Amino acid sequence: MDQPESSLPHAAVQKGQTPRREELVRLIAQSLYSLGYRKAAATLEAESGVPLYPPEHDRLLLDVMSGRWDACAATIDSLTGITERNRAVAEFLVWRGHFLELLGTGDAGLRLATEVLSRRIAPLAIDRRCVHWLARAVVTSEGAVAPEAVAECRIGLFLDLVEALPPWFRVPSGRLEHLVETAVIQQVASCIYHNLPDEVTLFEDHKCHEEQIPSDCTQILCAHKNEVWFVRFSNDGNYLASSSSDCTAIIWKVEEDDTLTKKYCLEGHKSPISFVAWSPNDRMLLTCGNGESLKLWNVDTGECNLKFGAAVKHIIASCAWFPNSEKIVCASSEPESSPNMIFTCDLEGQELEMWAGERIPKVSDLAVTPDGKHLICVCPNEIWIRELRKGREWKIPERQTISSLSLSGDGQSMIVNLNSQEIHLWKTNESSRVPDKFKGHKQGKFVIRSCFGGSDYHFIASGSEDSQVYIWQRCMEMPIKVLYGHSMTVNCVSWNPARPQMLASASDDRTVRIWLARKAHSLT
Numbered sequence: 001m002d003q004p005e006s007s008l009p010h011a012a013v014q015k016g017q018t019p020r021r022e023e024l025v026r027l028i029a030q031s032l033y034s035l036g037y038r039k040a041a042a043t044l045e046a047e048s049g050v051p052l053y054p055p056e057h058d059r060l061l062l063d064v065m066s067g068r069w070d071a072c073a074a075t076i077d078s079l080t081g082i083t084e085r086n087r088a089v090a091e092f093l094v095w096r097g098h099f100l101e102l103l104g105t106g107d108a109g110l111r112l113a114t115e116v117l118s119r120r121i122a123p124l125a126i127d128r129r130c131v132h133w134l135a136r137a138v139v140t141s142e143g144a145v146a147p148e149a150v151a152e153c154r155i156g157l158f159l160d161l162v163e164a165l166p167p168w169f170r171v172p173s174g175r176l177e178h179l180v181e182t183a184v185i186q187q188v189a190s191c192i193y194h195n196l197p198d199e200v201t202l203f204e205d206h207k208c209h210e211e212q213i214p215s216d217c218t219q220i221l222c223a224h225k226n227e228v229w230f231v232r233f234s235n236d237g238n239y240l241a242s243s244s245s246d247c248t249a250i251i252w253k254v255e256e257d258d259t260l261t262k263k264y265c266l267e268g269h270k271s272p273i274s275f276v277a278w279s280p281n282d283r284m285l286l287t288c289g290n291g292e293s294l295k296l297w298n299v300d301t302g303e304c305n306l307k308f309g310a311a312v313k314h315i316i317a318s319c320a321w322f323p324n325s326e327k328i329v330c331a332s333s334e335p336e337s338s339p340n341m342i343f344t345c346d347l348e349g350q351e352l353e354m355w356a357g358e359r360i361p362k363v364s365d366l367a368v369t370p371d372g373k374h375l376i377c378v379c380p381n382e383i384w385i386r387e388l389r390k391g392r393e394w395k396i397p398e399r400q401t402i403s404s405l406s407l408s409g410d411g412q413s414m415i416v417n418l419n420s421q422e423i424h425l426w427k428t429n430e431s432s433r434v435p436d437k438f439k440g441h442k443q444g445k446f447v448i449r450s451c452f453g454g455s456d457y458h459f460i461a462s463g464s465e466d467s468q469v470y471i472w473q474r475c476m477e478m479p480i481k482v483l484y485g486h487s488m489t490v491n492c493v494s495w496n497p498a499r500p501q502m503l504a505s506a507s508d509d510r511t512v513r514i515w516l517a518r519k520a521h522s523l524t
Contacts, residue, residue, distance in 0.1 A: 023168075025050040027179075030171040057162075057169055064158045065151070069098045073120075081166040088125045090164045095120040097157040099134060103144035114138060192473045192480055195454045195500050195517065210481060213459070213471060214495075214503035214515035217485045221512040223250055223262055228506035230275045230449070230492050234282040237498025239263070239299065241285055242512050243273035249287045251299060258502060258516055264302030268295060275318065279325040280370075284347075286328065291315055294330070296347065308349045318365050323372045327352065331363035331377065342366075342377065365404050369411035374428060378405045378416055383426065394430055403443070408452040409497055415460060417448050423462060425474070440479045442466040446489055453495020453503065461503060463490030469505045469515070485513055 025044065029052045032041035045051050056075055063071040072094045076087060099116045102109035117134055137143055145153045162170050172178075180202065187206040188194050195212040226246035233240050233254075240252040240260060249266040271289035278285055284305070285297045294308035294316045308316070319330040322344075332341040340362045343354040361379035368375055377384045383396040383405075400420035407414050407428075415425045421443050424435035441448070441464035450462035460472045469483035469490055488508035496502035501517035 022050050026052055026171050027176040030173070031176040034173060053170060054168070060161065061158055064094075064097075064161070065154050067098075067101070067150075067154070069094055076161075076165075079165065079169070081168060084125070086164050086166075090161055092121060092124050092126050092130065093157060093160050093164065095124075096130075096134065097145075097153065100137070100143050100145045101150060101153070103137060103141055104146045104149075110138070192476065194458065211518040212501070213454075213481050214501060214517050215481055215483055216516050216518050217483070217513050218516045219259060219514040221250075221252065221260060221262075221514070222510065223265070224248065224510050224512075226272075226510060227488075227508040228491065228510060228512055229272065229447075231504050231506035231512055232276055232278060232492075232494045233496045233498075233502075233504065234278045234299075235280060235497060236282050237496045237502075239278075239282065240494070240504055240512075241276045241278065242504075242506055243276050243287060244510075245272035247272055247289065249273050249276055249285070249297075251285065251302065252512075254496070254499070254502075258499070258514075260514060266295075266297055266302065266304070268304055268307075277319055277321060277328075279321050280323050281325040284325070286319055286321075288316055288319060294319060306347065306349055308345070318363060320366050320368045322368055323370055329366065329368060329375060331366050342375075364402070367405055367407045367414070369407065369428060370409070371411060374411075376405065376407070376414060376428065378402045383414070383416065385428065396426055396432065398424065403447045404449040406449065406451050408457045410457065413452070413457070415450055415452065417443060417450050417462065419444055423450055423460065423472075425460070436474070437477055438462075438472045438479075439477055440472075440482075441468075441470040446491065448490075449492040451493055451495050453497075454500045459495070461493045461495055463493050463505060463507075465489045467507070467509075469493055469503070471503075483515055486511070 025048045029041045029044050032044065056079060060072060060075045063075065073091055076090045076094065095116055099113050099121065102113035102116065117138070121134060122131055184200060184206065188200060191206055191208050193208040193210050193212050195208065200206055224242065224244040224246055226244050228242055228244045230243040231240065238254050240254060241249055242252070243249040247269045250262060251264045251266065252260040253263045254260055266287060269287065269289040269292060271292040273287050273289050276285055276287050283299055285299055287295050287297065295304050296306040296308065297303065298305050316330045316332055319328050321328050327344055327346055329342065329344045339356045339358065340360040341354065341356040342360060342363060344352045346352060361377065361384055363377040363379060366375065366377040373388060375386045375388055380401050381398050383398065384393065386393045398416065398418060400418040402416045402418060404417045405414060412428060413425055414428055415423050417423055421439065421441065423438040426432045426435050438460060441462050443465055446465060448463045448465065450460060453459050453461055458474055460474060462470050464470055467486045467488055467490060470479045471481040472479050486505065486507040486509050490505050490507045492506045494504045503515040505513050505515065
């Protein structure tokens with residue numbers, strides 16, 4: 001005789017198949033109950049003839065609460081689609097509940113408890129440590145259930161049983177919502193142009209168009225008088241800093257309409273400014289001139305608060321902030337006769353810690369992870385990572401010369417530009433063995449800087465020696481977009497962390513270009 005559909009194991013839906021009607025109805029009913037639409041859920045059950053729970057569910061619940069242990073075991077034995085291991089676990093839970101209740105009755109139930117242990121529990125194919133624990137309980141009464149606690153323990157027993165039984169036996173809470181959420185996540189993950197988080201809807205399949213990627217040059221900033229080497233948005237996305245071989249840095253204000261206006265021109269360096277670094281709280285900006293001192297600027301006033309060269313007697317090659325905005329780490333570039341050095345200092349320029357000696361590599365770029373736990377340095381042919389609190393170190397070798405480093409906003413990934421015309425993406429933890437690779441841009445002679453960007457850091461952008469900007473989706477080796485407009489090498493790019501529709505690029509043609517997503521631009 002055929003078994004009713006409710007007692008059959010429900011196989012996973014294969015590609016090209018539709019979900020079973022009964023499964024779909026039960027999922028919808030469970031979702032309605034969880035949303036508080038109890039009358040609608042009950043009507044669905046009555047009209048469809050499909051109950052939320054199969055008959056075995058209700059029967060087992062009644063038998064457990066009534067203490068009909070043999071009936072519980074018989075129901076479990078009749079279930080299909082359950083592994084023998086899980087069946088043994090379920091039967092163990094039933095007989096353990098009976099055993100502990102008997103122990104709770106005192107001497108009167110001791111003999112019966114011993115019989116349950118030897119006849120019902122011991123023969124089960126379960127971990128023998130469970131049996132040994134119950135055997136000790138005969139002597140110690142550990143875990144015995146007092147008569148007044150029986151009802152509560154039986155409810156707990158039933159809930160434990162439900163977890164051990166096959167999926168069709170009950171509908172997990174929030175299952176329909178989970179399926180919908182998973183489908184949306186997978187669609188978004190497979191969408192190579194997804195960049196604006198408010199574009200997801202349940203009413204149609206998700207698919208973005210390339211208009212979501214910054215590709216329209218909406219503004220050209222021409223305030224620098226020579227090559228622009230570096231550009232970086234502030235952490236809150238409200239400002240942009242650019243630096244140039246004209247020995248100046250400029251702070252730009254990002255307005256509400258996505259245009260930029262010049263706020264301050266920072267003057268005082270005597271050499272070209274190779275890079276800038278925003279403090280995590282965006283109140284301060286560091287600028288570094290080639291072979292020159294480091295300067296600390298007040299973003300609100302545009303004034304230089306400190307010239308680090310007065311206190312730090314090293315030529316600084318690169319620097320980075322710690323998350324608290326109260327400490328920085330620097331790598332020094334000294335003459336060949338001097339040792340390589342990495343040191344930390346406070347905002348008064350006082351050295352706090354220093355690592356020096358032959359084992360310290362020559363560092364060209366460095367970063368601190370947002371949680372402050374790791375220091376990452378790039379050397380000519382390797383990435384050197386130090387766990388600051390424990391002092392552990394490890395290295396990631398590269399066959400080609402590394403020119404620059406960029407961290408993702410969450411600190412979980414990093415990218416390095418290589419002179420072999422590749423960008424490599426590594427995880428910052430020790431599990432990283434093989435990098436993701438990105439190709440298509442041109443780099444051989446100069447320092448080219450790339451960055452993460454877009455919604456959830458799904459994209460990578462880079463400058464190039466062929467005067468173009470290249471954009472990749474993180475799961476694709478070749479670029480999905482190439483931006484034309486600069487007339488000379490693009491040295492650096494920066495993606496606005498708060499406005500995923502905005503990208504900035506700095507070039508030897510003395511300009512900074514602002515690129516906006518076409519869709520976002522059309523709405524302004």
